[in-house]
Amino acid sequence: MLKIKNLKANINKKLILDGFNLEIKPGEIHAIMGPNGSGKSTLSNILSGKKGYEISGQITFENQNLFDLEVEERAHKGIFLAFQYPLEIPGVNTNIFLKTSVNAIRKAKGETELDAIEFLKLVKKKANELKFDQEKLSRQLNVGFSGGEKKKNEILQMSILDPKLCILDETDSGLDIDALKIVANGVNALRKKNNAFLIITHYQRLLNYIKPDFVHVLMNGKLIKSGGPGLALELEKKGYENLN
Amino acid sequence: MKESYNKSLTEKEVENLKNYKYGFSTDIEEVRAPKGLNEEVIKFISKIKKEPEWMLNFRLKAFERFKKLKEPNWQKPKYPKINYQDLYYYSAPKSMKDKPKDINDLDPKLLETYKKLGIPLQEQKRLNGIAVDAVFDSVSVATTFKEELTKKGIIFCSISEAIQKHPELVKKYLGTVIPLTDHFFATLNSAVFTDGSFVYIPEGIRCPMELSTYFRINASDTGQFERTLIIADKGSYVSYLEGCTAPMRDENQLHAANVELIALDDAEIKYSTVQNWYPGDENGKGGIYNFVTKRGLCKGNNSKISWTQVETGSAITWKYPSCILKGDNSIGEFYSIAITNNYQKADTGTKMIHLGKNTKSKIISKGISAGNSDMVYRGLVDVSSKAENAKNYTQCDSLLMGNKCGAHTVPYIKNKNSDSNIAHEATTSKISEEQLHYCQQRGLNSEEAVGLIVNGFCKEVLQQLPMEFAVEAQKLVGISLEGSVG
Amino acid sequence: MEQQLKVDFENYVKTSKLSSKNIELKRVNFNHFLEKGFPNKRDENWKFSDLNHIISKNIKKLSFYNDFLKSEQVDESIFINNLEHNKLVFVNGKLEKKEFNHEENNKVEIIEDFNLLNEKININSLTSLNNAFTDKHYNLVVKKNYTLKKPLVIYNITNEDVTSKNLNLRFNILLEENSSLKIIDFLDDKSKNNFLNTYYKYEIKKNSILKNYKIDRKFNSNIKYFYNNINQETNSLSEIFILSLGSYFIKNEINCSLNGKYASAFINGIISLKNFQHHEIKTNINHLAESTKSYQLIKSVLDNESKAVFQGKIFADSKAQKTDGYQLSKAILLSNNTEFNAKPELEIYADDVKCSHGSASGNLNENSIFYLMTRGLNYQEAKNLLINGFLLDVIEKITDSEIKKIIKNIMGFKE
Structure with a gap:
């Protein structure tokens, strides 16, 4: 589904990713762990199409060159990024934002757009699954939301948009254990044969609730070690410095 | 489709039409006053409208005054000198010379024009819950829902009709909020105004539907000088809407209206404008000069006047809908969205004059400039020494898109009362890359994303509009900014 | 007044030792003032403070000629205690004492310059008046890489025997690269009903810091205009503080241009008035380069029949991306006959800026x-x-x- 070959990325002449390789197949869950400044967020930014990086290497998504696609076209194709810091957008109602987003993606896929009733039904169902307070959906997008609410809102959006590749950028940071479980359950419920997850995280604790198939360690811009779920536990015990 | 209206459309004009969908003109036979401005023309207008002598005297007095006035030039958007002798001051469809009694007797071309503008006038098709007075160039061509309103004692007709049928009301209030001597354009209007709407809501009546005037400039070389007078008697309520469009023409056209609102004790007037006059092409050629004087007088205690405007059209917009808060506990509000793109210019804002005790005013202004355009918010909050416990809150936010445009905020604040509270806030910002990226990541293209964010920016004002217009205005906000995202 | 002006000007020209070229320049300035006169409320800048009216109401028979040969005693009792400082003492517009005891030699210079600089004359009619009647400019230069060890206090004193006079003072301050200077302007008036017209011009070069505290504290009946023109280069900083308490009327006008990257300006002020006092602060901050910053905070407290005005403008040129401009004015009105007028203005042509202003007035x-x-x-x-x-x-x-x-x-x- 996703193939990254020899990805190098610079920002302001500073090398952040230095020959990064990764392949993700449908149905898989990959976790990338790494210390601060290892290039984790740069990776998710580049996958979502954020501008400002000098990039070389190759990324294909379903055999299509990702660099040929605009930010929103990647979303249309099914790439979803749960932001580390979800943005506040004053004055924009969350429901209206969600509906606009859902229909933009449906339209791009050639599906019929949802009308207000269908949409609200869908949102209600998903919000219940995630124990997300529906009242918040009539508020301005992320404005006045707590850190946990913002993250849950990201997962809600993910479940409504039903993407193929879900990238979770440090979604666990700033969450208490209950919120963490809700987020993890949401992710597990979404897991299907034909979609995949890329979980980017600093700590191992989210991986107690979401079982990854592969764990990779990112340091100084490249993956220095890959393995099964056991690797995460090893990391937790030894720390990044004492790996190998 | 457009060609049936005007066969001489060039390809470029057709292209333009796609951007400004009201840009067609109607090929209709017109009756015009002779070109130029003089006593004879004023007498001609008064005569053709079969006005009583006091009305003609009002006009002539204004004209005497006008001759002594100088055109103001303190505003920021400058414009080429207007030759006032080179304009037609009266232009009306020939078929309107004797106004048909029944809407169905109207010239089909007129009906078709309004249908295309989304304002069907015929009974079976007209808009639900909105009574419309349609003004075509210099005259009112039709007013809908008249009978229903009459049952409640509400008068809603053209001002020409009111001068003949309700002279006592017109005489009592006309020129009391905007005096004959006020300023250049207002005085010019008093001399040559041609038509407009008149509303009277009797004591204790809540007007059951939105009242609306739809202004259309069609003829070329014509100034449109309409006059609107709205009186809300004690304890009454009315919500009034105004919409405007004009065909695309290469020359600039002048629109200098006067609107006077009077709210007596416990009365409330809500006045909403969606102004979408032709703004000129992307190089700044053509477009309407919209130099309008709008003023409301909260004459009675506990009265309220609220202005809401969405200004997206016109080459130059120059207007300050204002409130004189004379009655104790009276309230004035001003909610504004002004959007300029390409070479459009706007100098707009409000004046809140606090005279009575416990008077309150609120100003929310959202300015968005894109392209090479220039936007000015200019406002005055004046609290007199007698206005004990007066309160004002002002918020002016500007959004800039690109660095060829400008945003200018010029509030004047005068406080002569120690028991008053005046607060003013203003910001200038842009749409952040991060917000755009976030929306795009969720599948919106950049124009949709900008539209969404800008609508969010304007939300407090859009909320003030009556439902039917809010949707329209929201779309307009998006359309006005098309092509401004690089 | 016009007659008096002409007589005084000719008298001044006759007694001065100026070159004919200088006299010619002065005449240009004089004619500009003669044509424009004192500004009145029709002038947008003076909308809330009609100087022409204020002067004609409070000063009978204003005269413009001053005898610069006469020497005056310096009343040292007014000097600031508890602060070691350098001194410049002006009495009735003339420099009477100069003391830089705390500084190294040749690092600070005071030059008395009789030549009018050939600069833009028409800033406004009052700077023209200043140019026409000042007999010399005082130029203060702080040399490259030098930081003054102690602040400089500029005492501006007027004596009892001066009345109905126009006194002008012109000061040019140059801070060369990497230098630093603190100035306290200390106004002290024993005189009555005069018009004091002061014009400061600052050039702040790269990496230099200017701090200027303007203190007008002693209650007096004079009318004052204090015009400050500041030009700042890259990475320079200016901090202006205005304490506006004493004079019957004073208008502090600051025109500050941030010409180089990372230049920043801070203007803070207090206006506290009673009786019939009327004070104004007007600022004009021009952000002309990238990443420049300005911050303004002005607070007023008004009692009796007093009146305060704040006009502040932030301008951001289309080149001035990443401008950060902030302005806040607040006023407390203690009595019902006071008046507070404000005109906070933003004029922005760059899209990547952060500019805001606020104004609030009311009672406690x-x-x-x-x-x-x-x-x-x-x-x-x-x-x-x-x-x-x-x-x-x-x-x-x-x-x-x-x-x-x-x-x-x-x-x-x-x-």
Whole structure:
């Protein structure tokens, strides 16, 4: 589904990713762990199409060159990024934002757009699954939301948009254990044969609730070690410095 | 489709039409006053409208005054000198010379024009819950829902009709909020105004539907000088809407209206404008000069006047809908969205004059400039020494898109009362890359994303509009900014 | 007045030792003033303070000629205690004492310049008046890489025997690269009903820092205009603090251009008035380069029949991306016959900027007064406490702790 070959990325002449390789197949869950400044967020930014990086290497998504696609076209194709810091957008109602987003993606896929009733039904169902307070959906997008609410809102959006590749950028940071479980359950419920997850995280604790198939360690811009779920536990015990 | 209206459309004009969908003109036979401005023309207008002598005297007095006035030039958007002798001051469809009694007797071309503008006038098709007075160039061509309103004692007709049928009301209030001597354009209007709407809501009546005037400039070389007078008697309520469009023409056209609102004790007037006059092409050629004087007088205690405007059209917009808060506990509000793109210019804002005790005013202004355009918010909050416990809150936010445009905020604040509270806030910002990226990541293209964010920016004002217009205005906000995202 | 002006000007030209070229330049300035006169409310800049009216109402038979040969005694009792400082003492517009005891040789220069610089003449009619009648310019130069060890206090004193006179002063301050200077302008008036017209021009070069504290504290009946023109290069900083208490009328006008990247300007001010006083602060900050910053905070407290005006403008050129401009003016009106007028203005042509302004005016919060009174303060004490609290955060913006202390003393604030 996703193939990254020899990805190098610079920002302001500073090398952040230095020959990064990764392949993700449908149905898989990959976790990338790494210390601060290892290039984790740069990776998710580049996958979502954020501008400002000098990039070389190759990324294909379903055999299509990702660099040929605009930010929103990647979303249309099914790439979803749960932001580390979800943005506040004053004055924009969350429901209206969600509906606009859902229909933009449906339209791009050639599906019929949802009308207000269908949409609200869908949102209600998903919000219940995630124990997300529906009242918040009539508020301005992320404005006045707590850190946990913002993250849950990201997962809600993910479940409504039903993407193929879900990238979770440090979604666990700033969450208490209950919120963490809700987020993890949401992710597990979404897991299907034909979609995949890329979980980017600093700590191992989210991986107690979401079982990854592969764990990779990112340091100084490249993956220095890959393995099964056991690797995460090893990391937790030894720390990044004492790996190998 | 457009060609049936005007066969001489060039390809470029057709292209333009796609951007400004009201840009067609109607090929209709017109009756015009002779070109130029003089006593004879004023007498001609008064005569053709079969006005009583006091009305003609009002006009002539204004004209005497006008001759002594100088055109103001303190505003920021400058414009080429207007030759006032080179304009037609009266232009009306020939078929309107004797106004048909029944809407169905109207010239089909007129009906078709309004249908295309989304304002069907015929009974079976007209808009639900909105009574419309349609003004075509210099005259009112039709007013809908008249009978229903009459049952409640509400008068809603053209001002020409009111001068003949309700002279006592017109005489009592006309020129009391905007005096004959006020300023250049207002005085010019008093001399040559041609038509407009008149509303009277009797004591204790809540007007059951939105009242609306739809202004259309069609003829070329014509100034449109309409006059609107709205009186809300004690304890009454009315919500009034105004919409405007004009065909695309290469020359600039002048629109200098006067609107006077009077709210007596416990009365409330809500006045909403969606102004979408032709703004000129992307190089700044053509477009309407919209130099309008709008003023409301909260004459009675506990009265309220609220202005809401969405200004997206016109080459130059120059207007300050204002409130004189004379009655104790009276309230004035001003909610504004002004959007300029390409070479459009706007100098707009409000004046809140606090005279009575416990008077309150609120100003929310959202300015968005894109392209090479220039936007000015200019406002005055004046609290007199007698206005004990007066309160004002002002918020002016500007959004800039690109660095060829400008945003200018010029509030004047005068406080002569120690028991008053005046607060003013203003910001200038842009749409952040991060917000755009976030929306795009969720599948919106950049124009949709900008539209969404800008609508969010304007939300407090859009909320003030009556439902039917809010949707329209929201779309307009998006359309006005098309092509401004690089 | 016009007759008097012409007579005084010819008289001045006759007695001066100026070159014919200089006299010609002065004549150009003089004619400009003659044509424009004192500004009145039809002038947008003077909309809220009609100087022409104020002068004609309060000064009978204004005269413009001054005898610069006459020497005056310096009253040293007014000097600031508890602060080691360098001194320049002007008495009735003439420099009488110059003392730089704390500084290294040749690092600070005062040059008396009789030549009018060939600069743009028409800033406004009052700077023209200044150019026409000042007999010389005072140029202060701080040399490259030098930081003055002690502040410079410029005493501007007028004596009892001066009345109905126009006194002009022109000062040019140049801070060469990497230099630093603190100036206190200390105004002290024993004279009555004069028009004092001062014009400061600052050139702040790369990496230099200017701090200027303008103190007008002694109650007097003079009318003053203080025009400040500041040009700042890359990475320079200016901090202006205005304490506007004493004069019957004073308008401090600051025109500051941030011409180089990372230049920043801070303007803070207090206007506290009673009786029929009328003070104005007008600022004009021009952001002309990238990443420049300005911050303004002005607070006024008005009693009796007094009037305060704040006009502040932030301008951001289309080149001035990443501008950060902030401005806030607040006023407390203690009596019903006071007046506060404000015109906070933004003019922005760059899209990546952060600019905002705010203005608020009103009375003290009655609930707060009540709360303090339940804790044992009487009404006046409670009011004073709240007023001091209101003004204190402006004083806290002063970055020099010694000077901050002096200003707190003047205001009667306890530490």
